[in-house]
Amino acid sequence: MTAQLHLDNISFNYGERVVVDNLSLHLGDNEILCLLGASGCGKTTTLKAIAGLLRPHQGVIRLGENILCDDNRFVTPQHRNMGMMFQDYALFPHLNVAQNIAFGLKAMTRANKVKRVKEMLALVHLEDCANRYPHQLSGGQQQRVAIARALAYKPSLLLLDEPFSNIDHQVRFQLIADIRRIIKDQQVSAIFVTHSKEEAFAFADTLAVMHQGEIAQQGTPQQLFHHPRSKVVAEFLGSGLYLDAQKQDDYHFETQFGVVKSHQAVAGSELSGQLYVRPHDLQLIRDDKGPVTVVSKRFVGTEYVYRVQVLGQEIEIPVKQPEQEFLPGQRLSITISSHAVNFFTA
Known part of the structure; x- marks a missing residue:
């Protein structure tokens, strides 16, 4: 479950407003990259373009050897083999934990499905919660179910949109550490969107600081904090x-x-x-x-x-x-x- 994602000169407009402007980005194997920036900088639009929820007005998106989007083709979200996590968890309230995790495993036999769900419950330490419903779980537990569901069918790439913003501050960074460990254990690449530099430093291997629809600078947290190339990057990181x-x-x-x-x-x-x-x-x-x-x-x-x-x-x-x-x-x-x-x- 590795990925090499390439975005080449991606642009997207809402009417006459340019939201993403000739953006290029690379994600390596088993890498967690954070799109970091203030509200309105284009980070969520970029994530939606990667997921296939939006079609860029120009540019190329490639995952491994497969072109997902260019001037002549556009692969729909359900055919991109990507898992997604959202800030509101997006769990089905009428399904219990095991059923939520199994939801995307329709192609598996019943026996393999049961086995995979057990594996994922163990991975996120929720073995005792299989028969509970989302409203019976804490926010952190719900997010663990969401990560288990997103990883259950072995996606090539995991996309996370502000996944920790609704988690209580006292437990947020323990959850961040746990989910980072889970992603690394599964050897899946991930792109994470946030406006919080503290979350980005704790979760990501590399940061791409966005400003006005462009990548202002990309590198490790240490590189960007100690060697910002612009005042925009320096001020945003501290x-x-x-x-x-x-x-x-x-x-x-x-x-x-x-x-x-x-x-x-x-x-x-x-x-x-x-x-x-x-x-x-x-x-x-x-x-x-x-x-x-x-x-x-x-x-x-x-x-x-x-x-x-x-x-x-x-x-x-x-x-x-x-x-x-x-x-x-x-x-x-x-x-x-x-x-x-x-x-x-x-």
Whole structure:
């Protein structure tokens, strides 16, 4: 159950509004890829095009050696051998758990169907729930049934549309870990749509950050977080502070708060630009005449989190040492740790 999915120059319009614009994407064998972006960026439309629920206005979609869509052909959803999971679970309320899982196994003999359902119940740890109905299950249990049903007939590709958005936050990340394990155990490739970077980091092998119908950047979570190619990607994956900077060499940048050292060389000939510095690389220090003003603070158990105003921007900075408590309205300055610098030029 492996897949190599290729999207080449896919475009889709709603009337005159371009929703997906010349998008190209690759998914490897046994890979979980996340389409990540804000509402309206085109990620769900892209997923629907892959599923065959929408026909792109241009472009080619290929799964392995099979062309699913181009100018001359269009394979319907039921012939694409893809499993789907939705945020509302889409379970049949009048069928019990075993019957829901067995729903797509119409081509199997009764004996093989029973065997496969037992295998899937064991895989998702719901052996004792076979005769229960969806309304008798928790949200997490319902989603386990949904993943079992989606994988029961051994699809070539699994598509997941915001599957965790209705799950209680306290159990969400345990469910994410469990479903990731299940998908990896079954060696199936998957594409996952979300607007939550926390879910994306926990679930996906690679991310494709979408913006205005295009892929802004694709890579591992670590690559995109530490080496964003654009301000759009940097801002979406985490808050930060923009500082005007002059590049002294590939490792040193002069800012209002002193010279910042980069752990890695920053290539390029442009000398003027901005650093995007994340909160964990910033330290607050006492300075009665400093350019930083404390707006508010909150205690979160292991640390204080301060919202401060810096050069017309607001950012939250964690401080682990309670003895360094600051008060709203207090003036401070900041120091900046050496880190893998994000330097953006005009």
